[in-house]
Amino acid sequence: AQTVTQSQPEMSVQEAETVTLSCTYDTSESDYYLFWYKQPPSRQMILVIRQEAYKQQNATENRFSVNFQKAAKSFSLKISDSQLGDAAMYFCAYKKEYGNKLVFGAGTILRVKS
């Protein structure tokens, strides 16, 4: 069975600084998808970024980028120019190539200091 591990229960970053959240996963599949979701205190889960395993290029969405290391099964999220609105719980998630079952990590609480 696939597993996702987020080793940082909590992280803090100063406003305007950069922070990296870690995620590792375990799978025997060669094709799959990885996601970072953000869950603010309102509890609405919001997609941050998505990465297809067959793509070597790291995904980027504005201030959010990933470092995808397929061989190491690592998928970290970098947030640049952190803003107060980035404060939330961040979940790393894995999905097989087909089907819609997401396997989530335990989450990392990100606190942004002004």
Next chain:
Amino acid sequence: KAGVTQTPRYLIKTRGQQVTLSCSPISGHRSVSWYQQTPGQGLQFLFEYFSETQRNKGNFPGRFSGRQFSNSRSEMNVSTLELGDSALYLCASSLEGPTGTDTQYFGPGTRLTVL
């Protein structure tokens, strides 16, 4: 385009009762998945429905069931409620294009409290 909607947003039940939660996907989305979120177990996959058929199921007891209607709206039912069923229940929908996979978009959740 409206997002995923879930009703009700909050629910309080007592042990032994049953409950039905509803999810309306984004217009045009045909796949609906359900997740349970608790502080102890985190986010866990319950099941997925596509074209009114259950396509995938998580490791939950038979007390948890669901269905999908022809308009892609989905309901999940929990019978004989237990205290441990208290959780945030999240619904997610996806377009399900020709490649067979798409990003899932989540609703705001239903907070179920079992007393």
